[in-house]
Amino acid sequence: MATEFHTLELSSGRDMxxxxxxxxxxxxxxxxLANPFGxxxxxxxxxxxxxxxxxxxxxxxxxxxxxxxxxxxxxxxTTIHTLVQDVLELLEDxxxxxxxxxxxxxxxxxxxxxxxxxxxxxxxxxVVCDTITCSPVNAGVPDFFRTSSAALxxxxxxxxxxxxxxxxxxxxxxxxxxxxxxxxxRFCMLDATVEGLQTCLAALSSPTFDLRLWxxxxxxxxxxxxxxxxxxxxxxxxxMMEELQMDLQGGLRMRDxxxxxxxxxxxxxxxxxxxxxxxxxxxLVFAFLAE
Numbered sequence: 655m656a657t658e659f660h661t662l663e664l665s666s667g668r669d670m671x672x673x674x675x676x677x678x679x680x681x682x683x684x685x686x687l688a689n690p691f692g693x694x695x696x697x698x699x700x701x702x703x704x705x706x707x708x709x710x711x712x713x714x715x716x717x718x719x720x721x722x723x724x725x726x727x728x729x730x731x732t733t734i735h736t737l738v739q740d741v742l743e744l745l746e747d748x749x750x751x752x753x754x755x756x757x758x759x760x761x762x763x764x765x766x767x768x769x770x771x772x773x774x775x776x777x778x779x780x781v782v783c784d785t786i787t788c789s790p791v792n793a794g795v796p797d798f799f800r801t802s803s804a805a806l807x808x809x810x811x812x813x814x815x816x817x818x819x820x821x822x823x824x825x826x827x828x829x830x831x832x833x834x835x836x837x838x839x840r841f842c843m844l845d846a847t848v849e850g851l852q853t854c855l856a857a858l859s860s861p862t863f864d865l866r867l868w869x870x871x872x873x874x875x876x877x878x879x880x881x882x883x884x885x886x887x888x889x890x891x892x893x894m895m896e897e898l899q900m901d902l903q904g905g906l907r908m909r910d911x912x913x914x915x916x917x918x919x920x921x922x923x924x925x926x927x928x929x930x931x932x933x934x935x936x937x938l939v940f941a942f943l944a945e
Contacts, residue, residue, distance in 0.1 A: 659722055664743050666736070671695070671722035672715040672744055677706040683754040685710045686741075688762025690784075690926055691854050692819055694721035697842040701928050704936055710754065715744055717761070719850015729853040733862045737761075738769045745776075755943055757781040759926055761854060764865060767898070771868035774875040780902075781939055783882040784925050787894045788864040799859040803852045812851065816843045823925040825886060832930070839929060869898055873905020879915045880942040882935070884923035892919065 662670045673695055685705055687698045695714035705712045718732055718740075719725030726732060745753075756777045758766040763785035770777045790797040806815055820829060820840060829836045857863060873879065879902045883892050899917040906913035918938055923931035 661722060662744055662747050664740055666726065666740075668718060668726055668740075669722065669724045670715055670740055670744060671720075672713065674714075674748070675702050675706050675712045677709045677711065679709075681709050681711050683710050684713060684750050684752070685755045685757060686713045686715075686745075686753050686766075688741075688756065688758035688766055689714070689717060689720070690760030690762055691717065691858070692720075692816070692843050692846050692851060693839070693926075694842045694845045696721075697839060697926070697929070700932055701936065704932075708940060713744075713748070713750070715741065717846075717850065718853050720846040720854075723850070725847065725849040725853050729849060730856045732853040732857045733860050734765060734768045734857055735772075735862060737765045737857060738772055741765065741769060742773065751776075753777050755779040755781060755939075757783075757939060758785070759783040759928065760785055761858065764863070767865050767869055767872050767902075770872035770875050777875070778877045779943060780872070780876050780879040781882065781942065782879065782895070782898065782902075783927065783935075784884055784887050784891065785865075785895070785898075786858075786891065787866055787869075787898050789859050789861060791859070791861050792864045792866075797859055799855045803855045803859075806848050806851055806855075810848070812844060812846060812848055815851065816840060819843065822888075824930055825924060828924070828930050835929065839926075865898060866901065869901030870905040873902040873913075873915070874908050876906070878913070878942070878945065879903075879906065880938065881915065881917040882927065882938060883917065883919055884925055884927045884931070885919050885921050886924045888925070892917075 695716050702712050716723040756766040763782040881899050899915050903915040920927045920934050927935045
């Protein structure tokens with residue numbers, strides 16, 4: 655599919671690249687697809703086709719320093735809160751006052767939880783996929799994000815980082831059996847700059863990143879939530895998302911005592927299940943949106 659890019663100048667002075675796709679016949683329902691860190695919006699291309707065919711308008715955007723979005727001069731200035739503000743400015747510019755769903759993976763999922771916590775009744779349904787819940791400093795573990803950022807600075811390019819990420823996300827077996835799709839994803843990842851990766855790593859590393867503080871409030875501000883995790887993603891991630899599940903459910907139950915938030919493990923999937931397990935991913939998402 656041919657993706658039409660648009661650019662919005664944000665109040666920070668940076669440019670945000672975004673794309674908007676409409677279904678045949680039009681629609682009043684809007685879905686926002688929020689990228690995993692290190693990828694551009696084109697990684698969602700196959701998902702967009704299925705979502706527009708199902709009758710949804712689809713909004714995608716690119717993180718700072720990814721694709722055509724520019725990075726800030728101060729790479730340490732990016733936080734989850736500034737990333738939330740970027741999306742708010744985009745939605746206000748598009749005059750989108752309500753999202754039928756925010757579907758996010760990795761960092762895109764974390765931004766969705768933070769957005770829902772800050773802005774009540776803006777997101778109707780929240781799909782949270784394969785995200786950590788806080789920065790390493792808040793988890794009490796070594797800061798691997800800072801280590802990655804330093805390695806990127808030393809390398810002066812992203813090739814090694816991209817190849818390592820592909821192996822972690824999908825595994826050698828899947829990459830070898832799906833060479834065309836793997837190459838498509840690799841090109842999406844190569845369009846993120848060193849500065850873009852570093853500034854988003856700063857957000858993930860920041861003491862201000864802690865979904866555990868906001869998830870209950872996010873649950874109070876939405877109608878429903880679904881949590882998804884790839885079976886083959888990082889060890890310990892499922893346990894993190896169990897905590898997030900309980901916090902979101904606790905917030906939802908302040909308005910609806912019978913509310914249930916499901917956490918589903920997608921068998922055979924890695925960190926980006928809409929790539930390596932797209933049919934399973936979309937079956938779960940569309941069933942959730944139809945509830």
